[in-house]
Amino acid sequence: xxxxxxxxxxxxxxxxxxxxxxxxxxxxxxxxxxxxxxxxxxxxxxxxxxxxxxxxxxxxxxxxxxxxxxxxxxxxxxxxxxxxxxxxxxxxxxxxxxxxxxxxxxxxxxxxxxxxxxxxxxxxxxxxxxxxxxxxxxxxxxxxxxxxxxxxxxxxxxxxxx
Ligand SMILES: [Zn+2]
Numbered sequence: 159x160x161x162x163x164x165x166x167x168x169x170x171x172x173x174x175x176x177x178x179x180x181x182x183x184x185x186x187x188x189x190x191x192x193x194x195x196x197x198x199x200x201x202x203x204x205x206x207x208x209x210x211x212x213x214x215x216x217x218x219x220x221x222x223x224x225x226x227x228x229x230x231x232x233x234x235x236x237x238x239x240x241x242x243x244x245x246x247x248x249x250x251x252x253x254x255x256x257x258x259x260x261x262x263x264x265x266x267x268x269x270x271x272x273x274x275x276x277x278x279x280x281x282x283x284x285x286x287x288x289x290x291x292x293x294x295x296x297x298x299x300x301x302x303x304x305x306x307x308x309x310x311x312x313x314x315x316x317x318x319x320x
Contacts, residue, residue, distance in 0.1 A: 164214065167192050167199055174222040184210045197222075239280070239287055242273040251295045252277050 166183040172194035182190035185208040192201040194216070202211040246252040246268050255277050256263045269278040271292055281289040 163201065163210065163212065167201060167214070171219075172199070173219075182208060182210060184208055194222075239269075239290060240273075243269050243271050243278050243290065246270045246277075251275075255293070255295060 162183050170178060170180070170192065172178060172192060174194055174196060177191055177193040179188060179191045181188055182203045182205065184190075184203060185205055187203070187205050187208070189205040189208070190201065190203045190210070192199055197217065198213050198215050200211075200213045203209060246263055247270070249270050252268060252270050253263060256266075256268060261268070267280045267282060269280055269290070270276075271278045274292065274294065275296055276292040276294040278290050278292045280287045281291070
């Protein structure tokens with residue numbers, strides 16, 4: 159019977175991650191599913207009185223491998239905001255910084271970096287954070303004067319979704 163199943167499933171082509179439901183080669187009901195999971199075909203009939211199941215490695219097609227590689231690249235380039243960057247929660251230093259440069263904190267998506275004590279501007283694209291850039295709130299001048307130089311915002315592009 160297992161040979162029949164091999165024959166049955168070898169006729170169908172499934173892409174990596176794809177599942178198909180079909181007539182069960184054993185009981186004849188449409189309760190039989192086959193899934194291609196990373197090059198392993200997993201099959202199972204969920205009719206209680208039948209319960210045919212098994213798995214078999216298959217070779218991934220070149221297209222499947224290409225598809226999988228491009229998917230992993232996408233995951234690698236995804237920007238994840240570090241957990242020490244938090245909403246500004248109206249922190250005084252952050253607000254002072256913003257108002258000093260006439261920025262509206264909630265309009266430009268300002269956040270606060272707990273670790274470095276700095277203002278962080280997040281760069282959004284289609285409501286997803288794609289990058290962030292920070293400006294220190296620490297006074298770095300030895301004489302205690304607040305730096306009057308405007309913060310460099312050149313690399314920052316705030317893309318607002320429509
Ligand atoms: Zn069955």
